[in-house]
Amino acid sequence: MKTxxxxxNWNGKELLERFLPTIIEHxxxxxxxxxxxxxxxxxxxxxxxxxxxxxxxxKNAENGGYAKGYNDALKTIKADIYVLINSDVQxxxxxxxxxxxxxxxxxVSAAQxxxxxxxxxxxxxxxxxxGGFLDKLGYPYCRGRLFDTCEEDTGQYDTTVEVQWAxxxxxxxxxxxxxxxxxxxxxxxxxxxxxxxxxxxxxxGYRVLACGDSEVYHLxxxxxxxxxxxxxxxxxxxxxxxxxxxxxxxxALFIIFSRLVLDGIAALKFLFSGQPKHLLAILKxxxxxxxxxxxxxxRRLRLVSSRRYAETTSIIWSYFIQKKGTYRxxxxxx
Numbered sequence: 001m002k003t004x005x006x007x008x009n010w011n012g013k014e015l016l017e018r019f020l021p022t023i024i025e026h027x028x029x030x031x032x033x034x035x036x037x038x039x040x041x042x043x044x045x046x047x048x049x050x051x052x053x054x055x056x057x058x059k060n061a062e063n064g065g066y067a068k069g070y071n072d073a074l075k076t077i078k079a080d081i082y083v084l085i086n087s088d089v090q091x092x093x094x095x096x097x098x099x100x101x102x103x104x105x106x107x108v109s110a111a112q113x114x115x116x117x118x119x120x121x122x123x124x125x126x127x128x129x130x131g132g133f134l135d136k137l138g139y140p141y142c143r144g145r146l147f148d149t150c151e152e153d154t155g156q157y158d159t160t161v162e163v164q165w166a167x168x169x170x171x172x173x174x175x176x177x178x179x180x181x182x183x184x185x186x187x188x189x190x191x192x193x194x195x196x197x198x199x200x201x202x203x204x205g206y207r208v209l210a211c212g213d214s215e216v217y218h219l220x221x222x223x224x225x226x227x228x229x230x231x232x233x234x235x236x237x238x239x240x241x242x243x244x245x246x247x248x249x250x251x252a253l254f255i256i257f258s259r260l261v262l263d264g265i266a267a268l269k270f271l272f273s274g275q276p277k278h279l280l281a282i283l284k285x286x287x288x289x290x291x292x293x294x295x296x297x298x299r300r301l302r303l304v305s306s307r308r309y310a311e312t313t314s315i316i317w318s319y320f321i322q323k324k325g326t327y328r329x330x331x332x333x334x
Contacts, residue, residue, distance in 0.1 A: 003031040003100055004079035007087050008069045010037070013044035015087040015219075020052060023091050030096050031083065032056065036073030038063040066168065067184035067193045074178070082178060084171040084194075088219035090118055098213035099172050102160070109177035109206035110198050112166035113214035114144075116153060124150045125218040128167020130157035131210025132195065133327075136310040137255050137262070138243040140165065140195055143210065143327040146319050151326055158212040164309055166208050168194030169218050177206055182302070185245075187295060191234035192242060199246040203307050229281040236263055237285035244296040248306035260286070262316065 005027060009016060016035070027033060036058045037045050048055055058073045070084055081103055085091075095113060102111050117125040124130060129144030129151075143163070144151045166172070171194055181200040184193050198208045243255050263282055270278040311330070318324045 001080045001100055001103060002078070003081045003083060003096075004034060004077045005031045005083040005085060006034045006036055006070065006073060006077065007085055008036050008038060008066060008073070009040060009044055009087050010063055010069075011040045011042040011044065012087045013042050013047050016044055016048060019088060019090055019219075020048070020055070023085070023089075024052060024055070026091050026093050026095060028094075028096060030100060032079070034058055034073065034077060036060060036069060038065075038069045064186065065189040067186045067188050067190075071183045071186065074175070074183070079175055082171075082173050082175055084168060084173065085216075086169045086218065088118075089115075089170055090217040090219075092215055092217070095214045095216055098211055102209055102211060103172070103174060105207070107205075107207045108209055109174045109201050109204075110166045111172045111209040111211055112163075112170055113211050113216050114153070114157065115167055115169055116215055116217050117150060118217040118219045120150075121217060123152050124157075125169075125220055126150060127169045127218055127220060130212070130327075131161065131163035132165035132167060132198075133311040134164050134195075134309050135312050135315040137258055137314060137316075138239055138247070139315045140192070140239070141315050141327070146315065146325065146327065146330075149319075149325055156328065157210075160212045161210055163208055163210045164202065164311070165195045165198035166210065169220075170216050173197070173201075174206075177201055177204070180204070185241075185299070187292060187299075188238050188241060189234070191231065192238040196238075196242050196245060199242060199309065202309065203246060203303070203305055205307070229277040232278045232281040233285045233288075236266075236282050237288050240285075240289045241292070241296060244293070245299050246303065246306060246309070248303055 034056045035048050038060050039062050060069055060072045102108050112128055114130050115125045115128040117123045124144035129142035131143045132140055134140055143157045185196055243252055267279045267282040318330055324330050
């Protein structure tokens with residue numbers, strides 16, 4: 001099965017210096033490696049060409065963010081499986097073969113390994129942990145991570161299970177399904193576009209898996225730190241995008257109303273905790289959401305079916321009120 005590892009880069013020479021050698025070392029001749037450059041202005045492209053001539057360079061015309069950057073690059077790559085991996089991910093020996101093997105099942109269209117924290121290697125990392133889920137209001141969470149609480153990896157999630165979404169930090173996706181469902185939606189620009197992609201994949205009846213036999217380590221925050229208000233903006237706005245796009249019927253309207261109320265509470269929390277820039281980011285997120293409603297409704301017309309997506313009713317209630325601090329507390333599942 002032909003596999004392409006594609007690293008999206010934007011002015012990331014230092015990250016490529018640090019992490020690309022390990023990807024090359026542990027690809028074990030199972031994949032072709034590409035660097036898709038989003039119109040960088042640093043010397044990262046020249047660095048790769050000089051030091052790693054076996055790595056293929058794709059030069060995008062502009063910095064279109066995660067979604068457009070990958071869409072533009074993947075149009076030029078012929079492979080059965082795309083591996084979309086962040087430039088700040090450190091892979092491990094033997095990480096690739098178990099992931100590729102999952103795709104022997106023709107129903108499997110996306111997957112991720114366990115993603116652990118490079119800064120705290122004993123623990124799962126925020127962006128994906130051991131596989132992603134959603135509650136009924138569309139809030140994302142993970143096996144191994146609820147809100148900002150990341151669990152220690154003690155082998156509790158070493159099983160391979162079906163999930164709602166796989167992390168864009170290290171996303172394996174079947175190329176035929178990727179294009180069948182319409183690729184990454186460029187309206188997102190950054191953050192949660194992989195949730196939308198996997199949601200559309202699930203709505204088509206395909207499977208998304210988290211693999212317990214493969215692990216990588218993610219630095220995290222290399223492009224946009226969690227304290228940056230831009231991250232707050234994208235997370236709040238893009239979650240609303242996902243609900244409109246992927247949930248059928250009047251249920252989506254009820255969820256949007258509920259989310260607006262809860263987002264207002266979150267904004268007040270930021271205000272009273274002395275973080276006015278994040279409050280402003282939420283207000284901007286909602287304004288941007290309203291402005292994008294016509295485009296979202298046009299996309300919604302393509303929604304043929306909406307399958308069960310929620311593992312729990314409210315992650316906010318479970319975590320903050322019931323004090324359930326781990327995924328296993330929520331679900332009693334492996």
